[in-house]
Amino acid sequence: KSSPLLAGLGACICLLLTACSSTIQPGKDSQAQAELAPPAKNVILFIGDGMGVSTVTAIRILDGQQKGMPGEANVLPFERFPHVALAKTYEVNQQVGESAGTGTAIMSGQKTNAGFIGVGKDAVRKNCASAKGHHLPTVLELAELAGKSTGVVTTTRLTHATPAATYAHVPERDWENDRDLTQEARQNGCTDIATQLIEFPYGNGLEVALGGGRIKFLPHTITDPEGADMEDGRQDERDLTQEWLQKYPNAAYIWNQQQFESIDPYSTDHLLGLFESDHMQYEADRLEDTGGEPSLAQMTKLAIEILGRNSNGYFLLVEGGRIDHGHHDNNAYRALTDGIAFADAVAVADEMTDKEDTLIIVTADHSHTFNFSGYPARGNPILGKVDSSGSKGKLKLMDDEKPFTTLGYYVGPGAAWVGGPRPDLSETDTVNDKNYIQQAAIPAEDDTHGGEDVAVYARGPGADYIHGVMEQNEVFDAMDKALDLSGRTVELE
DSSP, X not given: OOOHHHHHHHHHHHHHHHHHHHXXXXXXXXXXXXXXXXXXXXXXXXXXXXXXXXXXXHHHHHHHHHTTSOGGGOOOGGGGOSEEEEEEOOOSSOSSOOHHHHHHHHHHSOOOOTTOBSBOTTSOTTOHHHHTTOBOOOHHHHHHHTTOEEEEEEEXXXXXXXXXXXXOOBSOTTOOSGGGOOHXXXXXXXXXXXXXXXXXXXXXXXXXXXXXOGGGTSBXXXXXXXXXXXXXXXXXXXXXXXXXXXXXXXXXXXXXXHHXXXXXXXXXSEEEEEOSSSSOOOGGGGGGOSSOOOOHHHHXXXXXXXXXXXXXXXXXXXXXXXXXXXHHTTOHHHHHHXXXXXXXXXXXXXXXXXXXXXEEEEEOSOEESEEEOSOOOTTOOTTSBOEETTEEEEEOOOTTSOOOBSEEEEEEGGGTTTTSOOOOOTXXXXXXXXXXXXXXXXXXXXXXXXXXXXXXXXXXXXXXXXXXXXXXXXHHHHHHHXXXXXXXXXXXX
16 A cells, blocks of 8 residues: 555656646647637737838837837837747739738638638639638627627728638729629629728628728718819719718718817717728828828727727727838838838737726738848948948948948849949938838849738737737637637628
8 A cells, every 4th residue: 555655755746747748738738728728809910011020120129229228128118019920921823812812811820822802712812702601700890799889990992802811802903993893794783892891791780990091981072171183083973981980870071180189989879980081191200191190000999999998808900001011112211111110009008998807919911022131330320231241330331342331122123223333322321311222132023922821919818819920810729719709600701
């Protein structure tokens, strides 16, 4: 018969072995913990469009340098989140993704083809009839069916690929208003993206939609409040902003900063804000806007205040969409300052919400051919020219006896010099000139996307689902499980 001492010793050994076993299987344990965790009440998904890993690093350094501190040691708000992963951004038919297909993967849990929004891979691009029966339910639609409030905040047009992937279903991302539809699409009953936002059929509709893109919602016959050309406005002459007001009780439509500041988040149930005819201004230009525009952080704050009134919780997408556009133009200044504004919006959401009931995920849909190199000395301005390593103030010269910038691109308009001598940057202010275009290697109208994995950062209930190297569509799985949406069905064509 075992003595009490031996029995106790055996129990201790057993406990130690169990502890060791759990220590050497972190992936399995984190998954088990996630399964046992209570569901999240709210999910906020942040997408920095085009914000690859090199972009995050450059944003971090510029943010720190602008604050008068060593940029390299700076930490962005979402970089403090405890769970980090990498997501693969390829699409079904492309090695390098774009925002429609990657946005659909994130929002629906299924990878699809380039150019498709909320439509499965078996459809044919630009063919309405082929998309019938292949519409994919989105996390926003499922959240509405679960009685949650929903919102979309972006600095692009609300009908642009990433925000549209939360609520629209089209086999062509460019079908943003009715004039964009083909004859085949009209004949087979497809509707444009702007119309789908206003006619959204699930739950009680989106509570918040803030961004740009008035031209997709207003008839071509009216005058834009900021004087923009409305020639490409709606041909059907529908004013979708008025239809929003007529559809929802306690609804508001706004288009400028003054109206934005007048909104009472505790009495407004449905808010539509369209602050530009096209995309919203870059953060670097925002204060120069004629009508005035709120920042991404301000829009995020207002959205959370409105959505947070729902005791059942909410789903919110926040997109820093113009990071991508700055990169397409090879304009690192605007891309990175929009990245800082994006990080500020994450900080607001993190501060306003409880880590015990709100899952926040920060990621990108794809990367760009953006890189930085050259061995600049520690503390060298990230937007500046490369100095000789360890010798601040002495520019490093390349084989053509000319200096070069730390930041550059592989493809884009910055390669206009190709075929002739490379411009001499010795007297060029690459740090403070927001219009400066970084040099590129291959000439093109704009930069292409990059195909490498992008980072995913998470905190809150369900954050344990974010780990390792993930397929991009698994980000949807994390949100779906965290909100406990499984089993709900959406009747889609």
